[in-house]
Amino acid sequence: MRYSAYSIIKQALSGNRLWQPAWREPEPKPHYDVIIVGGGGHGLSTAYYLAKEFGITNVAVLEKGYIGSGNVGRNTTIIRSNYLLEGNNPFYELSLQLWEGLEQDFNYNAMVSxxxxxxxxxxxxxxxxxxxxxxxxxxxxxxxxxxxxxxxxxxxxxxxxxxxxxxxxxxxxxxxxGTVRHDAVAWGYARGANQRGVDVIQHCEVTGIRRENGRVVGVETNRGFIGCGKLALAAAGNTTTVGRMADLDLPIxxxxxxxxxxxxxxxxxxxxxxxxxxxxxxxxxxxxxxxxxxxxxxxxxxxxxxxxxxxxxxxxxxxxxxxxxxxxxxxxxxxxxxxxxMDGSPIIDRTPIDNLYLNCGWCYGGFKATPASGFCFAHLLAKDEPHHVARFLRLDRFERGYMIDESGKGPQPNLH
Amino acid sequence: MTSYRLDAGGAINRAQALSFSFDGRNYKGLQGDTLASALLANDQMLMGRSFKYHRPRGPVTAGSSEPNALLTIGSGARSEPNARATTVELYQGLVAASQNRWPSLKHDIGAVNSLLSPFLGAGFYYKTFMWPAAFWEKLYEPLIRKAAGLGKLALEADPDRYEKAWAHCDLLVIGAGPAGLMAALVAGRAGLRVILADEGFRPGGSLLSESVSVAGLAAVDYAGGLVSELSSLPNVTLMPRTTVFGWYDDMVFGAVERVQKHVASPSPELPVERLWRIVAKRAILASGAEERPLVFGGNDKPGVMTATAARTYLNRYGVAVGGKVAVFTNGGSGYRTAADLAAKGVEVTAVIDARAQSADVAPAGIRVIRNAGVVATNGRHRIDGLLLERAGFEEVIGCDALAMSGGWSPIVHLMCQRGTKPVWSEESQAFLAPNVGNSFVAAGSAAGVETISECLRDGAAKAASLASELGFAAHGANLPDVEGEYDASFAPVWYVPGAKDKAFVDFQNDVAVSDLGAAQREGFRHIEHTKRYTTVGMATDQGKLGNVNTAGIVAAMRGVSPAEIGTTTFRPFYTPVSFGALAGAAQGEHGAPVRTSPLHGWAKKNGASFVEAGLWYRSAWFARDGEKNWRESVDREVLSVRANAGLCDVSTLGKIEIFGAGAAEFLDRIYCNGFLKLPVGKARYGLMLREDGIVFDDGTTSRLGEHHYVMTTTTAYATDVMTHMEFCAQTFWPELDVRFVSVSDQWAQMSLAGPKARIIMSRVVQDDLSDAAFPFLAARAVTLRGGLKARLFRISFSGELAYELAVPAGYGEAVADAIMEAGRDEGICAYGVEALNVLRIEKGFITHNELDGRTTADDVGLGRMMAMQKPDFIGKRLSTRFGLTAADRLQLVGLKPVEPEKQINAGAHLLKEAAKPSLANDQGFVSSACYSPALGSFIALAMLKSGRERVGERIVVWDALRGMEVPADVCAPVFVDAENAKLHV
Amino acid sequence: MASLITCPHCGTRPKEEFTIRGDAAPRRPGSADRDEAWYAYVYIRDNPKGRILEYWHHAGGCRRWLVVDRDNLTHEVFGVVDAADFQRTEAAE
Known part of the structure; x- marks a missing residue:
């Protein structure tokens, strides 16, 4: 159902009883091309762009609670791209540009202001x-x-x-x-992804990551095993908990x-x-x-x-x-x-484990990144190479000595 | 007359009339009134407008859960928006104004929204206002913003004071109703240190408003007796007007005391509000229970209020809320209100009972209509009748007020602030307090207890139990007989069917049952989604009235138990707390401590202008007569230092005294350069890295004795370096024999620099200062003429012959005066940090402008200082990573503009000539810049990609922010005396 | 824990007096250790959900570094020891 002034009037005249659900409540399928763990802003935007920009629609977003229950529903709603370093600035600028066209793009008024x-x-x-x-x-x-x-x-x-x-x-x-109505971002992306065939599955908690021959093949959940081609983690706040299921060592x-x-x-x-x-x-x-x-x-x-x-x-x-x-x-x-x-900047990257992809480390700045994070993560998942503006946001940058340290505080996370 | 003051009764002082104004009209109230009770006594039921539809509203409660009667109190800078009229204590001269209406409370244009409500249902704004794209920000949003919001903030500086305090007790009792008073009494008699806090201005809670007798006394008088005994106990602190708003870790409670919110002109001797952090060994939550509104068509008309509110206005304030009151109830509370009204001679037109049967009995002569429901109300600014439906038949009942009772919800907010959810009880049909351990327990109706006698007993029992846990012998109080109690039980009615008008769940935010339904239909089924989509529970009352009804209604819609729906998260604050109270005194000019150097007085009398440097005020420059701007002063100071001499206060540098047989080894490990071989009597420049190989700080360390060193750090990093050294010594190498202490405040330190520094210093210091006796980097104790012991360091941050002299702080000003006097004939001047900065840029010395937390030693040309042959030093291993040694890193260079008078600003970026600005073409940035009077040119230090191999290249200094593009030549980062000849004279 | 900390030297003091550094579990490698060990020490964190040892500094008190044994979900504190004692005990084990 497309939202418009016309739809508002039409629905009002019929007592507002015919609005359709904004998303389905599907049962998990046995297998998806891509499973995204985390139904927050980044997970949902990743699903949306996977479907819309890259035509990958056999996708599930697994959320242990309700969608938007993490930081996308609990932040100070600020968007900006005033970053200092080359590793960050173009990424956040892409995000701001996506914000600027977001509402028309996903047909939901997120009140980008x-x-x-x-x-x-x-x-x-x-x-x-x-x-x-x-x-x-x-x-x-x-x-x-x-x-x-x-x-x-x-x-x-x-x-x-x-x-x-x-x-x-x-x-x-x-x-x-400026600012954006934060909840509406999660809902707009969820609705947009749902319309394009993505299964947004709430109350589905990932309890394990199944590997065969070193490759990820699916996840154990409270609703059973679900197989996947690629597994994408977007569970900021709980990245370590999920990452540990695949023995990832993380700088978080x-x-x-x-x-x-x-x-x-x-x-x-x-x-x-x-x-x-x-x-x-x-x-x-x-x-x-x-x-x-x-x-x-x-x-x-x-x-x-x-x-x-x-x-x-x-x-x-x-x-x-x-x-x-x-x-x-x-x-x-x-x-x-x-x-x-450990440097105050995020990570969007492959991991050392085949089929496992990582989106994490957003510190307290993840909300403004939501569109570009999803866009770049979807790009990485679809093409197996980083999007140009996210090419510095690598997991191994600490080992190589290419930190992106906006505040210059060094490897003490609570100072960033 | 529809609502009015009774001739007698109430806990008010009829002898003390108070004048106040509301929307410009003058009224009279009584001492003991709230603003709401006083307005009702004056027949002013209409007190506000709702948020979204601007519907007319009156008070629905008589307490802190009030969603409707929000007013702005006071005027000018003292005005406080969104004050609840139901809790504002009336005082002489109070000025109140209604909010969120235009042009007036009675005639509000915004009420047109109510007509448009079919188009403005839950979440309508997410579905529209998107076309054309530009219209959202230019048209729709400004209109929405203007219409939204409640009160208006004056945005002026607050003339009043706020303060903070800690309090400690064995037992904190939250709420001074029957349970709380009795708990405090039992604990107080047992000898516990007790704090009894209550949000109201008069302790007593429901004892003030219920028509029961206790121990043969009117309840209000019984409460008075308890309060006076409590007041007489030295170990009990009564804190009225104090809201406990938050429960934090370790049994620390946040509370705000309204010290002077109830006086017309606050005394400057006292704060208006005081923030308390109360540390309690045990706490009792005796916050009572909230009466739920019933959800029926038209339940938001002014005059519709809870039965308890109507009873409270009647019994406590002596105010009849109407001349003809109808009651709509699902339990005993409605009947009690009808009885109390009738007893005071107020007409009760009907008691409408949603239940088919009940044991409750109305007083003789009052019509009881069972198994019926209200489906609509009439009237605009006040209810003037209702439509009820019973067994398919409708009937109109006349009334000018409607008291409703939908059952009880224990007030469990504080107990649920730390991650534990309340528990649904089928038996009580309410969410009850969770078990959060033995330290914090609920008592009285907060614990689901119903009658006053049970509340008294529960409070006494819980207090006795906690007291004995703490080792006190508690004796149960003699519990009094309570007469005239009523049965408060009820049968839940979440939603009254057949509504012919909107049935509101959240009054302030205008969330109706239909909105909850829409949320379910559209997929927003989780209670948090329902809340966020409809905004139910998000108003200033945070769902105190509506959240349980919401859970019940959503559960009914879905055919499940409210337990499955649950509640949204309880978070601080229980009721809203002012910014001022939370900020306290540490704001404005007192927002941070002030540090001044021991030479501050010296600088001041020499004409210094000061500048903030962290917490310090440092002398920036010393203007002399005739100098037109700071640059003239700074240029003169710089030239004077280069030609003669200058004296600069460097006391703000961090100074750390280090002792012990392991001190040398310790220094060798925390600096990247070697310190083992530093001789006694010598100073050395040292560079510290972080463990990640990035430069942390720099400074000098001097060896004053075999096992005694003194270190200086930069001003900005003094604390961080000290903390870092403590961490290294205590956690890495506790076996090293090294101790150190910060002496930054103990020493006044001054730098005397310039060709004539030796001549001048020799006039002050007894010791031989010849180059042979006291060479460059000498550092040792000296004796001043007059006998004062001091420390002298021959170190230079200007490139000139220079000494840093340290004397005990109290002698600083006298010694600085003596140096100025000794140098008068040599042309000495005082110089400040601006000149210091120019002198160091001319010489290419780095500061934290260059060391910005991303630079390596090699980046700033100090790579060879790193003593890689040492087995270990902080930062050694990770400094070798590829990214930190790559050839294309930014490196320190100097810049000279092609035209010397062209200014270069720090913060500008660098481009190759003719290159287009882009990140790919970005070559680096200017880290420090100044005008060099020595060169007669602007100069700069810059971080340039592969900079050291680009000396001689012409580059563009690109400063788009200030519209400047300046061609400049890259040079080595030293502009004067590259050979260091002046240092060794 | 987030309101009061019991310093082994100074007694129970408000949080305002302390600064916090982070996980106390990683051990600084020796000069013979491989680069990977140094990288892990500086950058990799277990980040447990639950019990954690954490460095707190009594900056506004005795200026000793402390190791606080606590739960980062409930904020319960199990013990506080001086960091030097902690290091010596660890080294002995």
């Missing part, structure tokens, strides 16, 4: 670092502007210009950055990142803003909630909840950046588990 992303800087050194990044973006044709203090003030007069411990000197601004630690939403408020903050003297970032959703977060809780954790100290620290930075937030109220805090990689 290019509200602009402002990274504030507070010292000359930080300005120089952002200038380096912004010029790198411009090298690749990505939009970037370096704004001075007064230009930032005109856009965001409510920022703390006069009483901040670290005065705002300016900002690196990417007008094409799992950490918890909290995010927050305020009560609904009339429009107050128009853009996405990040604080340069800390890690705070904030935007306002179309519903009016202020959506924000800051840094990791720093310890290894698979618990999807956080500690109070991090909550307090987040709010300290928030009120320091925007004093007028003081009387807004925080409604809800949640924690998501992150695949933190």
């Amino acid at each position: 290019q509200r602009g992303v402002m990274n504030l800087f507070h010292s000359d050194g930080q300005r120089d670092a952002y200038a380096r990044r912004g010029n790198g973006m411009r090298m690749h044709g990505v939009d970037a502007e370096l704004l001075d203090r007064e230009q930032v003030r005109r856009m965001m007069p409510y920022l703390n210009f006069d009483h901040a411990r670290f005065p705002i000197l300016g900002g690196l601004y990417q007008p094409r950055g 630690e799992t950490h918890v990142l909290q995010a927050f939403v305020s009560e609904g408020l009339k429009p107050a903050i128009d853009n996405v803003i990040t604080y340069g003297a800390g890690h705070f970032y904030i935007s306002q959703s179309d519903k009016g909630g202020l959506v924000f977060g800051a840094e990791l809780d720093f310890y290894s954790s698979y618990a999807q909840r956080g500690n109070l100290q991090t909550v307090e620290h987040t709010l300290e930075e928030g009120v320091t950046m925007i004093p007028g937030l003081s009387r807004a109220k925080v409604l809800r805090a949640w924690g998501g588990v992150m695949d933190m990689s």
Whole structure:
């Protein structure tokens, strides 16, 4: 069923009783060409692009819970492509371009809203670092502007210009950055994949990976064995758990990142803003909630909840950046588990095991990558060679000494 | 008059009238009122508009689960949006305004959405607004954003203070109703340190609003007696107006105390709110139970509220919510409300009971209609009648308020915040608190207990049990007799069939039963999908009223038990908490500590401008009269150092004192270059790597004695280096005899640089400073004229003859003054970090601009420093990986613009001449840049692909962000005195 | 664990006083070990779901490195020892 203004009116006139399910609830088939483990944003977008771009439709997405139950349903919804390094920048720019055409492409309004992303800087050194990044973006044709203090003030007069411990000197601004309605991304991809013949199978937990003669031939699940040609892991947060079923050694630690939403408020903050003297970032959703977060809780954790100290620290930075937030109220805090990689950048690659493919290490930046991650992973699965923009995101890059370390913090995952 | 204040009764102070305003009109309330009760006493039932359809709404509760009566309190910078009128304590002069309506609460244009509702069902926005593509951001989204949201944030700086505190106790009791009060009393009498926290401004909970008598007293008076005994116990802390919002690891609870939210003008001596972290050995959740609304057509009209709310307004606040009240119930609570209303002379037009049979009896004269359901309500801004259906027949009943009761849900929120889900009970027809161990237990109606007498008993028993676990001898309290209790049991009615209007499950977000149905039909069947697709439970009340009904309705639609549907995840915060309270005092200018150097005063009196450097304030430059901008000052300082001398504060460098027989070996392992053979009395430049072979930090280490060294680090990495050294010493090599301590704050350190440095320093230091006696890299203790012991290091970050002098911090300013005085005739000047930066760029010395966490020693030309013959040092092995030694890596070079006056900025990228900008053509970037007064030219340090073999090449410095393209020549990264002649004089 | 840590030297202290480094299981190889061992030490993590030994630093206290034995799903703490003692015990085994 195609969605349109016409369909809304037609359905309304018949009491909204004839809408079709957005996806089937199929029983697993005995064998698929490709099985994708993980019905989050990346798994679903991989299935969608496999079907749409590469004509591979005998595909199952296996999700142990409900689709979109991981980080695609639990993030701060920001999209941007303001990356410094050659290993990342073109990849995230492809992602942003895919976001820009996404809704028409999959016929679902994910509310892609290019509200602009402002990274504030507070010292000359930080300005120089952002200038380096912004010029790198411009090298690749990505939009970037370096704004001075007064230009930032005109856009965001409510920022703390006069009483901040670290005065705002300016900002690196990417007008094409913005936000997306996160749940709708999972649903749109699931619906689009389903329409093209992909089996999206919820409540199907993978419990083992079956290998014969060193090659992966299928997965054991709580609904029985399912055979496959290729097995694609897209289970960020639980990559290690799944990877262990195939004895993969991985450069991943799992950490918890909290995010927050305020009560609904009339429009107050128009853009996405990040604080340069800390890690705070904030935007306002179309519903009016202020959506924000800051840094990791720093310890290894698979618990999807956080500690109070991090909550307090987040709010300290928030009120320091925007004093007028003081009387807004925080409604809800949640924690998501992150695949933190050893250089802060993701992995989309083959593995040393035949027929086993890996998509992981998204740290806390996976949401914005959803379209390109699926697109490039589908490319890899279909053609057995990396997509051009993902050619640096290799599993063996650490062993070879080709880290993609945006923050320069080295091999300590909780610092990225 | 439809709702009004009764002539007598209620826990309010009739002698103390309070004036307040709502939407510009003035009203009178009483001390003890909430804003909602005061508005109802003034017959103001309409208090808000819903989120999506802008439907008129009145309060549906009398407590913190309120979804409808959200108002903005206060004005200007003190205004607080989305305050629940049902919990706001009335005070003299309170200013309240309605929200989410235009132009007025009564006449709201947005209500047109209600007419369009057939097109605006669950998830409609996912299916439309996509054509043409550009219209989403330009047209649809701005309209949606404007219509959405609730209150308006002033976005002004908050004039009030917030603070934080820790509290410790044996027992935390959450909720001061009958169970909580009795638990606190039993534990308090037994000698436990007890904290009793309650979100309300008056402890007592349901005792304040139920018409029972306890121990022969009115319940409210009995509560008063308990409270006064608790207040008299020194080991019990009563915390009213305190919401426990979160349960965190290790039995730490987060709570927010509203210290001054109930006063017109807060005292500056106190915070308005205080955040508590309460560490409790044990805790009792006595948060009570929530009465469920019934889900029937038109259940959202102003005047429709829970039976408990109607009873609370009546008994606690002395307010009749209507002149003619109808009751719709599936259990005893509705009957009790009818009885209480009748007893106070309020007309009850009917008790409509959804059940076919029940033992509940209405007072004489009140019509009871069993086996019936309300299917619609009339009225616009207030209910003025209802339509009921019974056995296929319809009947209109007149009323101006409708009290509804759909059963009870224990409030288990806090217990479910740490990953444990509540458990469905068929017997109770409710989700009950999960077992989370012995440390945290539920008591009273939070534990599914129904009557006040049972709540008192349960609270006493649970407290006694926890007390004895902690080793206290607890004696059960004498439990009082309770008279006039009612049977609160009920038969669940998830959804009243035959609705002729929307039947709402989530009032604020306008989620109706039909939306839940649509979600099921369209595949959003998991309860989390249902929630996210319809937004049920996502409003400011987080589903306190609607979530259990949602589970019940979805279960009924699917023909399964609510246990199979389950609940969505409970997460902090129990009720919303202000940003200000969570931020506390560490915000704005106090957002981070301030560090100032021992020479800060010296710098200040010499005219320094300061700049933030991490937590430090460092002197950036020292402007003199007549200098028009910072560049003029910096140029003068640089030239003065090169020609004469300058004094610079370098106290912010990290300083670590290292001792022990294993110190040399330790240094040899943490630096990539050798340190075993460093002689006593000498300093050496050292480079530290991370274990991955990337440069970590640099600095100097001097050997002051056989087993005594002092290390300097960069300012930025002082803490990280210390932490790294502690990690290496404690976890890798605990057998090494080495100890160290940070002395960054103990020493004032200053650099005297320039050709005349020796002359000047000799006037201050007694020791022989001739080149022979104190050569380059000498480092040892000296005596200042006057006798002060100090340390002197002949090291240079400028390329000039230079000394770093360290004196005990308290002497810093006096010694700096003495040096300035000694150098006055030699042309000494004070110089700051800007000049320091120019001097080091001219000399090609690196900082963390170059060492950005991705560079190797070889990248910055220091590859030969790595002593690969050493058996081990941190970073040795992984530094040899192919990618870290590849020939096309970025390498440090110098850049000179072809036209000397063309500015180069750090952050610019590099292109080959005539090359088009692209990542493939990107040759590197400018890491540091400045104007060199010595050369009369802008200069820069840059990281260039295979840079060292490209000296002499012409390149384009590409700075698109600032619209600049500057041709420049690649040169070696040293611009003055490449032979180091000036260092060895 | 995420609120309070019991330092073997200082007693029970709030998390605010600590910084966290990560998994304490990997052992630094010796100079004779192969490149693969060094790569694994620096980059490969078991990342267990459940019980884990983790390095915490009492940065705002005694400045000792500690090894915290804890569950990363429930956040229960089983024990905290000084990292040097931990290393000596490991070496002895």
